[in-house]
Amino acid sequence: MLIELHKVAVERGPREVLHDININLSEPRVGIIGPNGAGKSTFARLINGLVRPSKGRVVVNGLEVQDNLNAVRAQVGFLFQNPDNQIVFPVVQEDMAFGLKPSLPDKQVRQSRIKETLKHLGIAELATRAIHTLSGGQKQLVALATVLCMRPDFLVLDEPTTQLDLRYRNRLLAILRELKQPLMVITHDLDMLESFDRVLVIDQASIQMDGPPDQVLPWYRTQYA
Amino acid sequence: MTTTDRSGRLSLSTQELVRVALFTALVVVFAIIPPLPMPLVPVPLTLQTLGVMLAGLLLSPRLAALSLLLYVVLALVGLPVLPGARGGLAVFAGPTGGFILGFIPGAFVVSWLAARDLSQTTSAAMIARNFGAAVFGGALVVYAIGVPWLAMVTGMSI
Amino acid sequence: MNASPIAKQPSESWLHRCSAAHKLLGLFVLGTGLVLVQNLAVMAIAAILSAAVWVSVQWPMIRSVCRQPWRFNSLTSVRQALLWPFLTLLVLSLYIAYFSGWTQALVVLLRLIALLLLALAVMAATPVTEMMAVVERVLQPLDRRGWVKADKVALMFGICLRLMPVLLEQWQDIRQAQYARGRHSHPIALLVPMLVRTLQRTNELADAIDARGGLR
Numbered sequence: 001m002l003i004e005l006h007k008v009a010v011e012r013g014p015r016e017v018l019h020d021i022n023i024n025l026s027e028p029r030v031g032i033i034g035p036n037g038a039g040k041s042t043f044a045r046l047i048n049g050l051v052r053p054s055k056g057r058v059v060v061n062g063l064e065v066q067d068n069l070n071a072v073r074a075q076v077g078f079l080f081q082n083p084d085n086q087i088v089f090p091v092v093q094e095d096m097a098f099g100l101k102p103s104l105p106d107k108q109v110r111q112s113r114i115k116e117t118l119k120h121l122g123i124a125e126l127a128t129r130a131i132h133t134l135s136g137g138q139k140q141l142v143a144l145a146t147v148l149c150m151r152p153d154f155l156v157l158d159e160p161t162t163q164l165d166l167r168y169r170n171r172l173l174a175i176l177r178e179l180k181q182p183l184m185v186i187t188h189d190l191d192m193l194e195s196f197d198r199v200l201v202i203d204q205a206s207i208q209m210d211g212p213p214d215q216v217l218p219w220y221r222t223q224y225a
Numbered sequence: 226m227t228t229t230d231r232s233g234r235l236s237l238s239t240q241e242l243v244r245v246a247l248f249t250a251l252v253v254v255f256a257i258i259p260p261l262p263m264p265l266v267p268v269p270l271t272l273q274t275l276g277v278m279l280a281g282l283l284l285s286p287r288l289a290a291l292s293l294l295l296y297v298v299l300a301l302v303g304l305p306v307l308p309g310a311r312g313g314l315a316v317f318a319g320p321t322g323g324f325i326l327g328f329i330p331g332a333f334v335v336s337w338l339a340a341r342d343l344s345q346t347t348s349a350a351m352i353a354r355n356f357g358a359a360v361f362g363g364a365l366v367v368y369a370i371g372v373p374w375l376a377m378v379t380g381m382s383i
Numbered sequence: 384m385n386a387s388p389i390a391k392q393p394s395e396s397w398l399h400r401c402s403a404a405h406k407l408l409g410l411f412v413l414g415t416g417l418v419l420v421q422n423l424a425v426m427a428i429a430a431i432l433s434a435a436v437w438v439s440v441q442w443p444m445i446r447s448v449c450r451q452p453w454r455f456n457s458l459t460s461v462r463q464a465l466l467w468p469f470l471t472l473l474v475l476s477l478y479i480a481y482f483s484g485w486t487q488a489l490v491v492l493l494r495l496i497a498l499l500l501l502a503l504a505v506m507a508a509t510p511v512t513e514m515m516a517v518v519e520r521v522l523q524p525l526d527r528r529g530w531v532k533a534d535k536v537a538l539m540f541g542i543c544l545r546l547m548p549v550l551l552e553q554w555q556d557i558r559q560a561q562y563a564r565g566r567h568s569h570p571i572a573l574l575v576p577m578l579v580r581t582l583q584r585t586n587e588l589a590d591a592i593d594a595r596g597g598l599r
Contacts, residue, residue: 050590070596078594084549085587089541098538099595132548150595239589239598242535246542247550247585251577253543254550279578295539302514303506306547318414318502319495320475377418378498379475379491 001061001154001182002026003047008056010042017042019205021056027197028182031213033190033220034202040186043202044156047184048076061153074103077152077181081159083139087146092118093127096146103150117149121175137168144175157185161192190217245288249295252276253306260308271308274367277328278359281335289332297325323374327367334366335359396440398508403517406505413501417494423486426493433500440504472496515540535598542588553580 003025010018018039032040045051046058049065049072058065060072080086089095096114104110118124123141131139140160147155157176161169173192176183185192193199199216201209203224209216237245255276281289299306303313307325316322338358393399398406417429438445472495480488519533526533557576592598 045590048594050594073594073596076594078591080587080591080594082587085584086591088538088545088588088592090544094541098541101534102596131545146595236532237535237598239592240585242539242598243542243589243592244585246539247546247581247588249539249543250546250550251581253547254554258551258554275574279574283578283582295543298518299540299543302518303509303511304544313502313506314410315499315502315506318410318498320471379479379495 002059003061003154003184004057004059005046006057006059008046008053008058010039010046010051011054016205018046018053018202021207023200023207023210025184025198026182029196029198030182030184031193031196031199032184032186032202033188033193033199033216034208035224038203039205040202041158044078044158044184044186047154047156048073048078050078074150075153077147077150077155079144079147079155079157079160081162083136083143086143087131087139090130090132092129092131092142092145095131095142096149099146099150113149117145121145121148122171135168137164137171140164140168140172141175144172148179153181155179155181155183157183157187159186159188161187161189190221193217241288244284245292245295248280248284248289248292249299252280252293252296253299256306256308257310273308274363277332277367278335278363281332281363282339282355282359284332284336286333286336289336290329293329293332297329300325318378320375320378321371322378324367324371326374327370330370331363331367334361335363393441393443393507396442396508398436398440398504401508403509403513404520406509407517410501410505414498417497420494421490423490423493426490426497430493430497430500433497433504437500437504437507440507538592538598546584549584550581553577 005021005023008018008021009016021043032043034040042051046053047060047065049058049069052066061075063072065072087095089098093111093114096117097110100110100113104113114127115124118127121141121144123138123145126134126138126142131142134142140163144160160176161172164172169189176185177195185196187193193213194217196213199209199211199213199220200207201216201220209219252273255272258272260271277293280292284292296306300312300316301314305312307316316325335358338361339355401409417426420426420429472492475495476488476492479491519537522531522533522536525531554573554577557573557580561573
């Protein structure tokens with residue numbers, strides 16, 4: 001999985017949210033940190049085309065994102081921060097089926113994929129539950145299930161643990177550790193990134209620091225404390 | 226953005242579809258929260274009509290009507306989305322059924338009349354126009370459907 | 384129908400066994416007939432028959448209500464469920480009696496009672512899921528003709544049902560936040576944050592749908 005950004009800039013009105021970003025990402029575990037509003041979420045959304053660059057190109061596995069939105073989105077799974085704004089159907093397995101229908105038209109195959117994914121995340125018993133009866137942590141795991149069941153090649157997670165209590169945070173992190181797909185995680189949870197391969201600091205519309213966590217994290221902690 | 230696809234049909238974009246569904250949910254919430262005491266009004270009112278007017282003011286005419294159509298179907302099907310957590314066929318068999326059906330053209334008219342072109346009007350004129358549109362669509366059109374329905378159901382000549 | 388103990392749907396009855404399409408068609412035909420007829424005797428018979436139908440469907444509930452000791456609590460909920468419709472009917476009848484005489488008022492009253500009881504009977508015998516299935520069946524031929532995309536309609540229903548409890552909670556959160564600030568508001572003051580947050584959700588939800596492949 002190779003993600004390339006060539007001279008990417010994102011403008012929103014008069015403001016430049018990201019400026020002249022040039023970077024190639026291929027590590028299995030990449031973290032993105034930085035102060036709020038600095039452009040981290042925008043950066044993440046460039047990868048699956050939810051944000052269109054005002055200048056430059058974004059290429060995912062050789063595909064120009066803006067020209068191949070469907071293909072790229074089939075490869076890139078995106079977990080949003082708030083599961084209430086991600087899950088669209090009222091019952092867990094209904095929502096998962098919605099994502100799967102186009103690629104798995106056979107109902108049996110779909111159902112078994114759904115069961116398998118829920119089991120993998122340890123929430124098999126939630127299959128027929130109504131979403132609004134679930135706790136925040138359960139909802140986030142369900143949201144992850146809806147993304148994972150589509151077997152993406154790459155996962156982007158936008159602040160996945162910010163709204164979780166400690167128990168569910170640990171549970172989610174344990175799941176992420178085991179995932180075979182390469183991940184990119186935007187987070188404020190610096191501890192989570194200790195085991196990662198690469199960490200980027202995004203601030204003032206550009207990448208301020210880029211390197212392994214044992215270099216970047218201490219730097220960040222002193223600079224942005 | 227509403228696009229016209231190859232066959233010439235108008236189709237909903239994701240944004241539009243989500244907006245319609247959300248406004249329907251909003252009307253439901255406004256309808257079922259307990260009536261609130263309003264300033265200047267002696268009786269607690271439900272916000273249901275307000276919800277309908279908002280759908281009209283904030284959506285295009287087509288989407289506003291669609292949103293209320295969704296609401297009516299939810300009520301018809303039996304979900305407790307009407308004031309007092311009521312719903313189902315019984316409401317439409319009774320005298321108030323027409324008023325609920327009237328929400329659909331009501332929201333459409335509110336939207337249609339409300340100021341769309343912002344460059345030509347002063348803000349005072351725009352507020353007045355929106356208010357007028359809301360009252361006309363929200364009240365008059367709804368009554369234009371509701372009252373004949375009531376007359377029909379009761380067999381009265383009004 | 385009111386979300387009260389009276390409205391709990393019975394799970395079995397002769398009417399349950401009829402198909403939803405038949406029930407709805409029957410209701411439509413009978414309803415139209417009732418509206419067209421003006422004869423007092425016919426209306427009285429219709430009302431009695433409708434009552435019979437309703438009672439036959441709701442018999443288990445009626446029996447359990449009668450069996451309960453007549454505690455004040457159970458009566459309150461019964462009273463609440465029936466009060467408003469009863470008052471409406473009363474006012475309507477008086478109004479018509481004033482303008483068109485007692486016979487006409489009685490006809491109208493009986494008609495409304497008949498319509499209401501028939502509709503209630505069909506409602507009690509048709510769970511929401513069955514009704515939704517009817518909606519789906521109605522949409523299928525329209526989908527095949529290309530007038531309507533059934534998938535998109537299903538998604539709209541899904542989003543709506545999914546977001547109802549979420550928006551309700553959102554409203555309560557906003558109210559509580561305002562009360563905590565000492566402002567015993569004004570529902571209008573709650574509107575702006577409510578609308579702003581709802582529109583934000585629109586964007587996020589649309590993004591989430593697009594990220595999963597969008598509408599196809």
